[in-house]
Amino acid sequence: MVDETRADVKINGDGSLSGGAYGAVTINGAGTVNGDIDCTDYRINGAGTHNGKLLAQTITINGTGTFNGEMQANELNVNGDMSVRDGVGVGKLTIKGNASFGGSIASHEVIVRGFMKTGGDCESEAFNCEGAFTVAGLLNAGTVDIKLYGPCSAREIGGEKISVRQHGGGFSSLTQIFTFWAEKRLTADSIEGDDVALELTSAKTVRGRNVDIGEGCRVDLVEYSGSYTVAPGAVVGEARLVAR
């Protein structure tokens, strides 16, 4: 709901803003916001610190943003560096830089082209990562599509369709950033889904209907109810066919 009477505010240079309902909030330079904000468009070009809740239609961080409070938005774009103390609820989350969340993420679509870290769970209908991530809890998504550019980890992964692939070469700028990083590998305690296809993955258990264990995997236990294939280079402790 856009209220015509809402004013746009802009901080150019150095300034601060108190909470309230606004139109577009733009911070060019360095800004501090104290209080809960409800706005249509929230943009940081530079450095911003927000102490309070944030409710916006679109949030864009070009630069750095530090948020001490919950966040809700239809769209959250991180093109720089963002840290959020609590959890977020967003329609579409796109990370092309670095984003870390203290709490959980609830989203429809998550796109990671950089690095994402969350202290809680990450729930999304679609989770697409060409980068690296750390999810301390459960990564739960309808489709999990991961191309490994760096170290990825989650305590648990669950969903309908889970696919983990090593990235197919090519030298994008991303590749160069991540080449300096540790091994490209996904690590998880358990991975559970209907269709699971993995490469370069270390897991204690993988459970699913159709399970495909590819190159470079190390899995202690596989339980499948439909089909099961394993690549020659993969190490699987035990594979069991279980009844459905």
Place this chain on the structure above:
Amino acid sequence: MDPELISKKDLLGQAGISYGQLYRWKRKGLIPEDWFVRKSTFTGQETFFPREKVLARIERIKSMQDEDASLDEIADAVAPNLGEVSMSIDQIAEKRVVSPQTIELFTQGIGDCSAALMFGEVVSLSALDTLLKTGDVSLDEGRMVLEALQHDYPAFEGKDADLIFIRRMGLSTSLLVTGSAEVRFEPGTRVIARLNLTECAEALSARIK
């Protein structure tokens, strides 16, 4: 293993659902977060569920799916959004949500009854009503239960909570615990009632609609 819990694997087998479905339902809030109980076993961490609750819930979801309800509709039915409903005392009386005695008890307690009640308060009332109707709880005790509910139920918002009413040597008290909590009392304590507030809320939302 605790017979009241069921492992995820057994649950999927018994209910005939897939991992994908279970995770989807969890995302949609059809199966509450706190029913996922993580425990250490010799194979590592495993997830367990309160057996009866989860099987009943899955049964309900499946039967609603057979009636072509969307997941969002089912979510509304099984996990009603408590924040959105509010009713005035008159509406409650008119729709006979709770008995007149319960309403009287409530209005005596607060004095001002012009403000609309939030859904949580209506749930409190209907829980109280259930207790009073059994005849195990007196009106005076009911007042006490209502106070406990009004004071502490908001802290359980969005979580599964049980209301327990106990009596020992003529003294009675009520307490609120999380739904999956195991509670033990001194010998000689009589548990008069243990009422699941989430179920109350579900039944109530079905009645209001």
